Amino acid sequence: FIKIYFIQGELIMKVLVVGTGAREHAIADGLKDDVELYCYMSKVNPGMSKIAEFKQGDEGEVEKVAEYAAEKGIDIAFIGPEAPLGKGIVDELQKNGIKCVGSTQSAARIETDKSFMRKLFEDYEIEGSLIYKVFDNSEDVSKFLDEFDRDVVVKPVGLTGGKGVKIVGDHLKDNEEAKEYSCEVIDNVMGGFAQVIIEERLIGEEFTIQAFCDGKHLVPMPAAQDHPHAFEGDVGAITGGMGSYSDVGGLLPFLSQKNYDKAVKIMQDTIEAIAKEAEPYKGILYGQFMLTSDGPKLIEYNARFGDPEAMNVLPLLKTPLVDVCKSIVDGNLDTVEFENKASVCKYIVPDGYPETEYAGELIEVDEVAIEKLGAKVFYAAVSAEDDGIHLSGSRALGIVASGESIGEAEKVAEKACEFVKGNVYHRRDVGTAELVNKRVEHMKEILN
Ligand code: GLY
Numbered sequence: 001f002i003k004i005y006f007i008q009g010e011l012i013m014k015v016l017v018v019g020t021g022a023r024e025h026a027i028a029d030g031l032k033d034d035v036e037l038y039c040y041m042s043k044v045n046p047g048m049s050k051i052a053e054f055k056q057g058d059e060g061e062v063e064k065v066a067e068y069a070a071e072k073g074i075d076i077a078f079i080g081p082e083a084p085l086g087k088g089i090v091d092e093l094q095k096n097g098i099k100c101v102g103s104t105q106s107a108a109r110i111e112t113d114k115s116f117m118r119k120l121f122e123d124y125e126i127e128g129s130l131i132y133k134v135f136d137n138s139e140d141v142s143k144f145l146d147e148f149d150r151d152v153v154v155k156p157v158g159l160t161g162g163k164g165v166k167i168v169g170d171h172l173k174d175n176e177e178a179k180e181y182s183c184e185v186i187d188n189v190m191g192g193f194a195q196v197i198i199e200e201r202l203i204g205e206e207f208t209i210q211a212f213c214d215g216k217h218l219v220p221m222p223a224a225q226d227h228p229h230a231f232e233g234d235v236g237a238i239t240g241g242m243g244s245y246s247d248v249g250g251l252l253p254f255l256s257q258k259n260y261d262k263a264v265k266i267m268q269d270t271i272e273a274i275a276k277e278a279e280p281y282k283g284i285l286y287g288q289f290m291l292t293s294d295g296p297k298l299i300e301y302n303a304r305f306g307d308p309e310a311m312n313v314l315p316l317l318k319t320p321l322v323d324v325c326k327s328i329v330d331g332n333l334d335t336v337e338f339e340n341k342a343s344v345c346k347y348i349v350p351d352g353y354p355e356t357e358y359a360g361e362l363i364e365v366d367e368v369a370i371e372k373l374g375a376k377v378f379y380a381a382v383s384a385e386d387d388g389i390h391l392s393g394s395r396a397l398g399i400v401a402s403g404e405s406i407g408e409a410e411k412v413a414e415k416a417c418e419f420v421k422g423n424v425y426h427r428r429d430v431g432t433a434e435l436v437n438k439r440v441e442h443m444k445e446i447l448n
Contacts (some may be wrong), residue, residue, distance in 0.1 A: 009231040012036055013322060016069050016098075018054070018059050018089065019080025020045050022347075022380035023307040026314040027050055027078055029378070030321035034254055038072055040065050043392075046384035048107055061088040070096040076325050078102065079283070081425030085303050086112040086114050088400040090283075099329035103303050106278040110270065110285070112302040114157050114197050123296070124273040128289070129199040130300045138183040140198065145175045145440040151201040154181050156301075158191025162240050170238060175267065205254050205443050206299065208244075208309045209263050211287070212324055214333035215280030220264045222250035222338055224309040225439070229407060230353060232429045237354050240395060242345040245406050246312040250338070253406075253436055254443035256371065263289050263296040270301070282328055293446050311378050311400045312343040341402040344409040344431035347380070347395045351423045356393030363389055363396065363422030375401040375416035396424060406431050 017028045027046045035053040035289040039045070042059050055068050059081055067076055069268035079085055079102030088105035104110075121129040134157065135141045144340050145152065149446050151345040152175060152444055156164035166172050166181050178198070185196040192432040211220040214305050224246040230236035247253060251260055266289075269280070271281045286302035305314075314321070327333040342382035363382070370377050381394035397420065409432035429435045 013326075014038065014073055014320065015325065016040060016072070016074040016077040017080060017383055018084060019067060020048070020059070021080065022378035022395070023305050023309060023310040024048065024080035025273045025378040026311045026398075027080060027321070029376070030314045030317060031078070031325075034320050034322040038074060042380075043382055045379050046382060046389055047175040047379040049384065051405050059084045059089075060087055062087050062092040063325060064175075065089060066092040066096045066098070069093055069098050074098050075102060076329055078325060080304060082108070082111055082159060082302060082304050083161075094351055100282065100323050101328050102283040103281050104279045107274050108303040109278060110274055110281070110301045112159050113193075114155055114300065115193075115195065117226050117301055117333070118197070120270065120273050120277060123277070124269065126266060126269045127275060127294055130202060132197060133399070134183065136180070136186060136195045136198050138186060140199065140247075141182040141186075142179050143188045143199065145179055148175070148200075151175070152178050152426075153197065153199045153201050154178050154185065154198045156185050156191035157193035157195045157197055160191045164190055167238075183431045202290040202292050202297055202299070204297075204446055205439050206288060206290050207252055207255055207263075207296075208306050209260070209287045209289065210305055210309060210313060211264070211267055211268065211285045212328055212333055212336060213281050213283060213285050213425045214328045214331045215275065215282045216271075216331060217333040218264070218271055218285065219333055219336045220267070221313040221336075222246045223252050223255055223260055224306070224312045225252055226306065226309060227427060227430050230349075232427050237351075239354055240310045241306070241347065242313050242349070242427045243344070244306075244308045245342065245409070245431040245436070246316075246342045247342045247406055248340055248404065254440045259291055259296050263287060265300055266296065279384070282331075285400055291443060307380075308345045308347055308398050310377075311345040311398045313338065315376055315400055316341055316343060316402060339402070341404065342406040342409045343400060343402045344413045346400050346404060346413050346426045346430050348396050348397050348399060348417060348420050348424050348426045350391045350393065351425050352427065353395070356422045358391055359393040361391050361423055363424055364388065364389055364417040365389055365397065365421060369419040370399065370416045372414055373401070373416050375399055386422055391422070391424070401428075406436060
């Protein structure tokens with residue numbers, strides 16, 4: 001077995017992708033043709049294991065990841081999930097001389113410490129913030145909520161794997177339940193802080209902008225919209241995201257260029273503030289915004305690609321991802337080109353998800369038929385065993401298609417979903433004209 005270290009006479013880079021989900025599979029897929037690819041993953045992703053040399057291990061054990069990277073002579077490490085960033089994986093890799101697409105522990109506080117993030121907006125007078133307060137005791141929470149006559153969102157200050165945020169009107173009936181949940185957050189030190197952050201609940205349409213950052217320059221990607229509710233028609237539990245779409249031109253049918261630019265300006269101001277307050281921010285910045293009657297407001301930042309939103313934008317990249325990675329680590333990020341197409345991603349999940357009754361069951365994925373349609377498969381929480389692919393209790397795989405319009409991409413993605421068989425479910429409405437128009441009408445009502 002002889003490894004190819006050269007492509008057309010050029011020395012190729014060794015790139016390590018850290019993480020195990022569909023987001024990391026999409027990152028690895030974007031790199032695979034141009035680099036010698038390595039992956040460090042807690043579970044063996046059936047897609048990534050086919051295209052990379054890999055090690056199975058806990059991504060949160062940052063010293064072990066750094067040891068592996070040093071042993072393999074990795075040039076650049078691309079960190080997929082937030083948890084290792086919060087544990088200082090980049091600081092550890094950098095100590096070993098490895099450059100990273102990912103932020104240092106102190107810069108990652110933009111995601112891992114929501115009170116740091118909100119204070120940054122205050123101190124640097126960044127547009128797009130909202131009414132919020134941080135509390136460390138239930139009496140003050142009660143007093144505040146008795147006087148605040150609007151619905152709120154209750155958030156743990158630190159990381160909770162996407163499971164800590166509760167919204168009045170969705171997970172919580174009213175502000176009385178918000179008080180009870182706030183006490184739980186403080187008493188159980190959820191997310192590692194004996195604090196809770198309470199924010200006004202914004203009304204509007206949510207959208208995502210992801211951006212490449214090199215510490216100074218920020219290059220935004222096409223906007224996308226995720227669908228957090230488990231079931232069609234936006235009902236059921238709030239999940240990590242059941243599917244997402246992006247549109248031709250990089251905007252969304254309800255998002256104007258002016259509001260996209262405002263959101264990007266908020267992100268640019270944020271990385272300038274992080275560089276002053278912490279360290280230069282290198283990696284991916286994910287901005288989750290609410291488009292309100294008062295323009296875009298920042299709901300939260302993630303220090304990583306979105307999942308599923310990474311699957312919308314990465315397959316549309318025209319500039320090789322390895323070149324973007326090099327520019328990020330070298331600090332000379334410039335133009336990044338995307339195909340001018342729409343995309344639709346649909347997550348296939350176990351029936352009854354987020355319940356886990358079908359965990360362990362076998363599914364069939366006809367990758368060849370899916371690829372023949374021009375769609376892509378990105379594996380998430382599944383395990384590859386000798387007899388095939390087994391479900392875990394979580395999102396199983398993302399199916400992504402692109403096209404000249406959202407409708408065209410949706411039809412291909414929907415057709416491709418038929419080639420996944422088993423006790424699985426997906427939201428057929430993601431990317432359909434009916435649902436997209438509902439968003440547009442909702443936004444029109446808000447703006448009028
Ligand atoms: N799509 C939500 C997230 O990536 O956090």
